[in-house]
Amino acid sequence: MTVKTMQTAEVQDLLEKVAGFNKEGGNERVKTIVHRLMHDVFQIIEDLDVTPDEFWQAVYYVNELGQNGEAALLAPGLGMDKYLDIRLDAEDEQAGLSGGTPRTIEGPLYVAGAPQSEAFARMDDGSDETAEIMILTGQVTDENGQPLANAVVDVWHADRKGAYSYFDQSQSEYNLRRRIVTDENGRYTARSIIPSGYGCPPEGSTQQLLNLLGRHGNRPAHIHFFISKPGFKHLTTQINLAGDAYTYDDFAFATRDELVVDANRIEDHAEAEAYGLNKPFT
Numbered sequence: 530m531t532v533k534t535m536q537t538a539e540v541q542d543l544l545e546k547v548a549g550f551n552k553e554g555g556n557e558r559v560k561t562i563v564h565r566l567m568h569d570v571f572q573i574i575e576d577l578d579v580t581p582d583e584f585w586q587a588v589y590y591v592n593e594l595g596q597n598g599e600a601a602l603l604a605p606g607l608g609m610d611k612y613l614d615i616r617l618d619a620e621d622e623q624a625g626l627s628g629g630t631p632r633t634i635e636g637p638l639y640v641a642g643a644p645q646s647e648a649f650a651r652m653d654d655g656s657d658e659t660a661e662i663m664i665l666t667g668q669v670t671d672e673n674g675q676p677l678a679n680a681v682v683d684v685w686h687a688d689r690k691g692a693y694s695y696f697d698q699s700q701s702e703y704n705l706r707r708r709i710v711t712d713e714n715g716r717y718t719a720r721s722i723i724p725s726g727y728g729c730p731p732e733g734s735t736q737q738l739l740n741l742l743g744r745h746g747n748r749p750a751h752i753h754f755f756i757s758k759p760g761f762k763h764l765t766t767q768i769n770l771a772g773d774a775y776t777y778d779d780f781a782f783a784t785r786d787e788l789v790v791d792a793n794r795i796e797d798h799a800e801a802e803a804y805g806l807n808k809p810f811t
């Protein structure tokens with residue numbers, strides 16, 4: 530039995546008062562958004578016959594989500610981050626700014642202020658002695674393929690357990706987080722360790738909702754990048770290591786074909802040395 534109340538004067542009047550339309554002051558943008566938001570919430574309750582019990586369950590869920598610090602983890606799980614990227618891609622296309630390495634989502638695990646060095650960085654603290662060594666190297670160019678010197682490549686990734694320093698207090702400060710300034714040829718190299726994919730905390734609020742959706746909370750092994758240089762568009766992206774079971778089944782919907790890369794095993798020690806295998810910590 531559906532009761533229709535949305536179009537009544539009483540509900541419309543309530544919405545206007547909720548959003549402060551009858552009051553001076555406040556912020557017009559916030560008023561507009563809150564009015565629309567509560568309109569749509571009321572409409573969902575009406576259309577789907579949401580019961581008071583269901584409604585209060587949702588309220589307590591949001592409370593716990595915040596207590597666990599997982600609001601910014603649920604957002605990508607619900608496709609919000611990807612959706613915002615789709616909009617940015619469309620904006621770029623309209624402005625004629627498409628091309629180059631595609632963007633993908635930042636995720637909730639960036640930490641600003643990582644150690645910065647020129648051309649090369651060792652990213653791992655050496656504590657995981659049996660991890661597989663990863664040499665990560667690339668070149669930053671402009672849209673015409675011209676190398677960009679002095680661009681900042683801000684890189685961060687998980688450890689072999691899929692955990693990120695800072696959020697995982699057992700890791701050293703800024704472990705697996707570095708800023709590398711490109712050399713005169715736009716190149717940068719890092720020595721690090723091969724990361725594992727991330728999984729949402731199994732007992733957390735995000736996974737709890739994903740379970741109700743019949744979904745997992747896993748991401749494939751990936752490496753995050755911010756690329757920046759004054760006068761150029763900031764790039765937020767990631768690469769995915771090919772061959773991961775979740776490469777095309779990412780709970781955060783961030784995989785893009787152009788960003789899936791093969792890791793090549795370097796058997797020749799001299800070649801590894803040339804990439805800085807035995808350079809000191811920076």
Ligand code: MBD
Nearest residue numbers: 605635636637638727781
């Ligand atoms: C991550 O490591 C991540 O990159 C995203 C987008 C969401 C959760 C964890």
Ligand code: FE
Nearest residue numbers: 636638727753
């Ligand atoms: Fe990540």
